[in-house]
Amino acid sequence: MSDRKMRDATLAELSDLLGDRLLTSAESCLDYAGDASPASGGRPLAVVEARTVEDVSAALKWASARQVPVSVRGAGTGLAGGACAYDGGLVISLAGMTAIREIDPADRIAVVEAGAITADIDRAAAEVGLMYAPDPASYATSTIGGNIATNAGGLRCVRYGVTRDSVAGLEVVLADGSVITTGGRTRKNTAGYDLTGVFVGSEGTLGVVTAAILRLVPRPVDEPLTFRASFPSMDALGGAVSGIMGSPVTPLVLEFMDAATIDMVESYRPAGLDRSSAGVLLGQLTGVDAEEQFAVVETAMVAAGARKVERASGERGEELLAARRLVTAAATARGPEYVCDVAVPPSRLAEMLEQVAAVAGRNGVPISVAGHAGDGNLHPSIALPDTSVETLDGAERISDEIAVAAIALGGTVTGEHGIGSLKLGLLARQLDEPTMAAHRRLKAAFDPLGILTPGRAV
Numbered sequence: 088m089s090d091r092k093m094r095d096a097t098l099a100e101l102s103d104l105l106g107d108r109l110l111t112s113a114e115s116c117l118d119y120a121g122d123a124s125p126a127s128g129g130r131p132l133a134v135v136e137a138r139t140v141e142d143v144s145a146a147l148k149w150a151s152a153r154q155v156p157v158s159v160r161g162a163g164t165g166l167a168g169g170a171c172a173y174d175g176g177l178v179i180s181l182a183g184m185t186a187i188r189e190i191d192p193a194d195r196i197a198v199v200e201a202g203a204i205t206a207d208i209d210r211a212a213a214e215v216g217l218m219y220a221p222d223p224a225s226y227a228t229s230t231i232g233g234n235i236a237t238n239a240g241g242l243r244c245v246r247y248g249v250t251r252d253s254v255a256g257l258e259v260v261l262a263d264g265s266v267i268t269t270g271g272r273t274r275k276n277t278a279g280y281d282l283t284g285v286f287v288g289s290e291g292t293l294g295v296v297t298a299a300i301l302r303l304v305p306r307p308v309d310e311p312l313t314f315r316a317s318f319p320s321m322d323a324l325g326g327a328v329s330g331i332m333g334s335p336v337t338p339l340v341l342e343f344m345d346a347a348t349i350d351m352v353e354s355y356r357p358a359g360l361d362r363s364s365a366g367v368l369l370g371q372l373t374g375v376d377a378e379e380q381f382a383v384v385e386t387a388m389v390a391a392g393a394r395k396v397e398r399a400s401g402e403r404g405e406e407l408l409a410a411r412r413l414v415t416a417a418a419t420a421r422g423p424e425y426v427c428d429v430a431v432p433p434s435r436l437a438e439m440l441e442q443v444a445a446v447a448g449r450n451g452v453p454i455s456v457a458g459h460a461g462d463g464n465l466h467p468s469i470a471l472p473d474t475s476v477e478t479l480d481g482a483e484r485i486s487d488e489i490a491v492a493a494i495a496l497g498g499t500v501t502g503e504h505g506i507g508s509l510k511l512g513l514l515a516r517q518l519d520e521p522t523m524a525a526h527r528r529l530k531a532a533f534d535p536l537g538i539l540t541p542g543r544a545v
């Protein structure tokens with residue numbers, strides 16, 4: 088039998104199992120090839136638009152039997168190339184499994200399918216006065232399954248923790264098609280290994296998440312108190328972050344932008360940022376004692392050298408913070424960019440910013456930096472003249488230099504975007520060989536044939 092006939096015959100078997108949930112046309116396959124990163128996707132054999140856990144199980148049994156590589160996909164907003172398709176592989180898309188099955192105020196949990204959009208879950212929780220706390224900037228479009236697989240972070244994570252801290256249990260389909268459940272809806276649970284923790288952040292390499300039990304928290308009812316402060320140097324800004332995080336106050340939000348980011352935002356849409364400053368810190372405080380919290384935060388910022396401190400609530404408060412939310416749009420308007428993602432202990436933020444400036448100087452490229460100051464998570468953005476392969480390769484090398492500098496400061500090569508296919512070599516620089524070997528053994532235990540997202544993340 089010719090290769091083509093063989094391919095058609097095996098796809099016909101899968102089509103019998105999945106019907107119209109299997110897409111094989113070249114255009115459909117192209118739609119699912121890449122993600123939001125510069126990584127290029129391959130040409131998959133077919134795409135499964137799963138509607139049920141049984142669809143996912145049938146697809147994985149089929150792929151296992153034929154050792155076809157599988158990529159897993161939510162909304163494709165990932166920035167690490169983790170969801171890119173493999174040449175001749177199968178794409179399993181969870182984007183059609185969007186049900187929010189339950190919001191339980193007494194247990195403070197939500198039960199959702201993996202393709203539910205994160206902002207929709209938060210909105211459903213808000214109807215009963217609760218909140219799904221992790222809020223990646225992409226939360227209006229990314230899926231909860233993708234957030235879980237990348238252990239996504241967001242603005243509110245400095246107060247409430249990252250996605251990992253909000254996941255109580257999972258339904259997962261393993262590479263052989265078997266379905267397992269982890270965790271549960273209790274607040275405490277010491278039974279068995281913490282398999283939930285194993286799957287969170289596993290970037291589609293250990294199993295396909297089909298449903299999740301999420302922890303919800305009471306939604307703050309009072310207006311947040313927003314503050315914004317400008318600093319004469321990034322060293323002073325870093326000192327302010329250490330002062331705030333070393334105090335009894337945990338802000339709801341604590342973000343920063345450097346001078347290049349301030350310039351970029353102000354050129355895109357004036358937001359009242361101090362263009363003469365080296366950097367700005369933006370934050371929000373909530374609670375009945377927000378005023379007392381602000382007094383502590385202001386003292387820490389002034390002691391570190393803050394030049395100008397603004398504060399407001401209500402609409403004006405949201406305006407102060409809006410400057411930070413403009414960064415992505417302003418960068419897109421500026422032209423092509425390569426977004427990096429590293430994290431260091433918050434007390435080492437200033438040192439990391441110095442390292443980024445040194446990398447920019449060494450390579451003669453403009454790099455602007457913004458990020459989640461309270462989490463020590465930086466997103467240096469390399470402005471690109473074009474998106475040619477050479478330019479992107481160069482940017483990847485510069486991103487690697489930044490990641491290596493983060494490791495030297497006790498940090499990590501990725502704070503929230505994941506390793507995917509872009510940072511593969513860097514994991515081995517962060518972890519020692521016995522730890523890498525433990526990763527490989529875990530991968531082999533869940534996916535002995537190596538069909539799930541092969542060659543990525545670990």
Ligand SMILES: Cc1cc2nc3c(=O)[nH]c(=O)nc-3n(C[C@H](O)[C@H](O)[C@H](O)COP(=O)(O)OP(=O)(O)OC[C@H]3O[C@@H](n4cnc5c(N)ncnc54)[C@H](O)[C@@H]3O)c2cc1C
Binds near residue numbers: 201231238
């Ligand atoms: C404008 C913009 C802003 C962003 N802001 C943030 C931010 O603030 N914080 C942040 O953390 N990230 C951010 N991101 C990155 C991205 O949105 C997150 O990584 C998000 O969690 C990806 O979700 P997704 O549904 O798009 O997943 P995809 O991109 O489809 O997949 C991402 C990874 O998860 C795996 N995966 C997806 N679904 C499943 C599943 N059901 N089971 C197993 N594995 C699965 C994929 O294989 C892949 O490895 C941003 C991206 C953009 C474009």
